Amino acid sequence: MELPLLHLALVGTPNSGKTSLFNALTGSRQKVANYPGVTVERKEGFFVTPLGRQVSVVDLPGTYSLRGRSPDEEITRDFVLGKASGETVPDLVLCVADSTNLRLTIRLLLELKRTGRPMILVLNMFDIASRRGITVDVERLAKELGVPVVTSIAVRKGGTADLLALTDEISAKLAAEPQDNSWRALSVAELRATQREADRIIADCVSLPARPDTLTARIDAVVLHPVGGLIVLAAILFVMFQAVFAWAQPLMELLQSGFDALGELVHATLPAGLLQSFLQNGVISGVGSVIVFLPQIIIIFLFILLLEDFGYMARAAFLMDRIMGGAGLHGRAFIPLLSSFACAIPGIMATRVIDNKRDRLTTILIAPLMTCSARIPVYTLIISAFIPARDVWGFINLQGLVMFGLYAAGITSALIVSFLIKFFMLRDYAPAPFMLELPDYKVPRLKSIAIGIFTRAKMFLQRAGTTIFSMMVLIWFLASFPQPPAGATEPAIDFSLAAIIGKAIAPLLAPVGFNWQIAVALIPGMAAREVAVAALGTVYAIEGGKEAAEQIGQVLATKWSLATALSMLAWYIFAPQCASTLAVIRRETGSWTWMAVTFSYMLMLAYAASLLTYNVAVALGAG
Ligand SMILES: Nc1nc2c(ncn2[C@@H]2O[C@H](COP(=O)(O)OP(=O)(O)OP(=O)(O)O)[C@@H](O)[C@H]2O)c(=O)[nH]1
Ligand SMILES: [Mg+2]
Known part of the structure; x- marks a missing residue:
């Protein structure tokens, strides 16, 4: 007889390795990182146990209790209690513990027991605990807790074998036990009592080594130092941006010459005409101009993923708390804001770890100001074309410095x-004190970094292949039709729809120094930022006519003034050019108003910043 699907849920304190375990069991590649609050939504996966039982397992956000104080904790609570709509109550809860730090997990487990769900306590990260000399009397712990206990090493091959065997054993006799749910929200006093009980059990069953781990403490003495720590943080960011330019260059040139060669090939093999123009000017120079930025994206992510896995990010959050607090931001906002450097969408979702609604809303509103990776192509294109690649003070690459400045401008304006939000809207309100558990440092795992980079690169290429490609088709079409009358001498594009539209909008953008070609590029650029780069590539390639298409950067350098280029950079720090971000803001705030507010304030800032930059630059002679 086929047994019904067994439903498992992974519950545990943040950063205890739930997602690692989920990935190990199901072969998925969900995001894992060494800081609390990585997972903010439920994810379901499937696997088959050694005895052939079909299992559905749900990974949940980490939580310290079932009180559900923030949106991510509510997801976990509702799921465990079976309150989530359309969900089945889990048959078996795997309570996942970081074996080096059991206090809070045992308290959570005692609370979970009141829900009446069958449970297993999974002592994960057992490798680290053993290395540190922590020993756990597993049998006694199981007896004291009244729950089966098993050890696990989620990140090692075969590290979940015991857990799988135990799951089979327990699931075979599950149905027999009737369950009663006596859970209700614990009062603070009850939580304290539960903690005392947990501490007693730990004292009985766990023995700590005589000499505790000091490596983490020694590193923290430097990186958490109020002055030294900030210097370290600045140095790390600085090296990162220098690397983006220095290391990526050869690879970018390689990709660029590949696309050039492809363009030449199309030019040489196809007869002159619409198809040739579509492939060469629309597809290859458009989509290609975005794909060449892949090396830079990879380098930035290499740094971010290494720092995340090492355990540095939570420290950076701690360091920034004072500065952020001065600006009315909660320390918890740091990691969402940091994720926004990759992309505002996961960043905005990561605000679910913030329990206070107002703190969360403020963070959502400013997250799109962080420099997301879609801005990198625009920034690097303009910087490479207009900023000389020379060193200042002998060792600092000027291009890297400008890039650093653009990131800093995004952060400062956020x-x-x-x-201002706090000053005008939330005056009477003081943010709650910052509490974030600092994880122990870990040697970054190459495999998870490789997976992380691969996922990001895939996402970037997918966007190039979908959003950007379709926008390119549109731009190419607008720029190519209607075709010029016979005998016309001006560039063909001057007769096109794109020119008509661009020239209609251009007067609005003239005060900030944008020409009609930029106006044309900015319209599809509202869908996604990189589109503007590709659109400029196509518009100028078509305008260039028969001459071999030059690289877009070289074209810009001859067609734009420095003032226009700087104004464009200023525009890109602020402009709300991302339809998906706006959609996520609407979803996470549940309100069209906040979406409209974000859009308008960013657009106004962009216009004002460009206006200022352009006029100052012109006044200084860069017009
Ligand atoms: N050495 C070792 N590292 C582990 C083990 N399990 C997880 N890790 C590491 O611990 C860190 C946290 O793992 P995650 O799987 O993201 O933890 P999580 O419980 O899902 O965290 P949240 O989603 O933030 O609640 C990562 O750096 C993992 O590589 C283990 O058994 N041994
Ligand atoms: Mg997780």
Whole structure:
């Protein structure tokens, strides 16, 4: 007889390795990192046990209790209690513990027991605990808790074998036990009592080594130092941006010459005409101009993923708490804001770890100001074309410095906006004190970094292949039709729809120094930022006519003034050019109003910043 699907849920304190376990069991590649609050939504996966039982397992956000104080904790609570709509109550809860730090997990487990769900306590990260000399009397612990206990090493091959065997054993006799749910929200006093009980059990069953781990403490003495720590943080960011330019260059040139060769090939093999123009000007120079930025994206992510896995990110959050607090931001906002450097969408979702609604809203409103990776192609294109690649003070690459400045401008303006929000809207309100558990440092795992980079690169290429490609088709079409009358001498594009539209909008953008070609590129650029780069590539390639298409950067350098280029950079720090981000803001705030507010304030800032930059630059002679 086929047994019904067994439903498992992974519950545990943040950063205890639930997602690692989920990935190990199901072969998925969900995001794992060494800081609390990585997972903010439920994810279901499937696997088959050694005895052939079909299992559905749900990975949940980490939580310290079932009180559900923030949106991510509510997801976990509702799921465990079976309150989530359309969900089945889990048949078996796997309570996942970081074996080096059992206090809070045991308290959570005692609370979970009141829900009446069958449970297993999984002592994960047992490798680290053993290395540190922590020993656990597993049998006694199981007896004291009244729950089966098993050890696991989620990140090692075969590290979950015991857990799988135990799951089979327990699931075979599950149905027999009737369950009664006596859970209700614990009062603070009850939580304290539960903690005392947990501490007693731990004292009985766990023995700590005589000499505790000091490596983490020694590193923290430097990186958490109020002055030294900030210097370390600045140095790390600085090296990162220098690397983006220095290391990526050869690879980018390689990709660029590949696309050039492809363009030449199309040019040489196809007869002149619409198809040739579509492939060469629309597809290859458009989509290709975005794909060449892949090396830079990879380098930035290499740094971010290494730091995340090492355990540095939570420290950076701690360091920034004072500065952020001054701007009215909660320390918890740091990691969402940091994720926004990759992309505002996961960043905005990561705000679910913030329990206070107002703190969360402020963070959502400013997250799109962080420099997401879609801005990298625009920034690097303009910087490479207009900023000389020379060293200042002998060792600092000027291009890297400008890039650093653009990131800094994004961060600074986010802090200012947050300060203003607090000042005008939330005056009477002091953010709650910052509490974030600092994880122990770990040697970054190459495999998870490789997977992380692969996922990001795939996402970037997928966007190039879908959003950007379709926008390119549109731009190419607008720029190619209607075709010029016979005998016309001006560039063909001057007769096209794109020119008509661009020239209609251009007067609005003239005060900030944008020409009609930029206006054309900015319209599809509202869908996604990189589209503007590709659109400029196509517009200028078509305008260039028969001459071999030059690289887009070289074209810009001859067609734009420095003032226009700087104004464009300023525009990109602020402009709300991402339809998906706006959609996520609407979803996470549940309100069209906040989406409209974000859009308008960013657009106004972009216009003002560009206006200022352009006019100052012109006044200084860069017009
Ligand atoms: N050495 C070792 N490292 C582990 C083990 N399990 C997880 N890790 C590491 O611990 C860190 C946290 O793992 P995650 O799986 O993201 O933890 P999580 O419980 O899902 O965290 P949240 O989603 O934030 O609640 C990562 O750096 C993992 O590589 C283990 O058994 N041994
Ligand atoms: Mg997780």
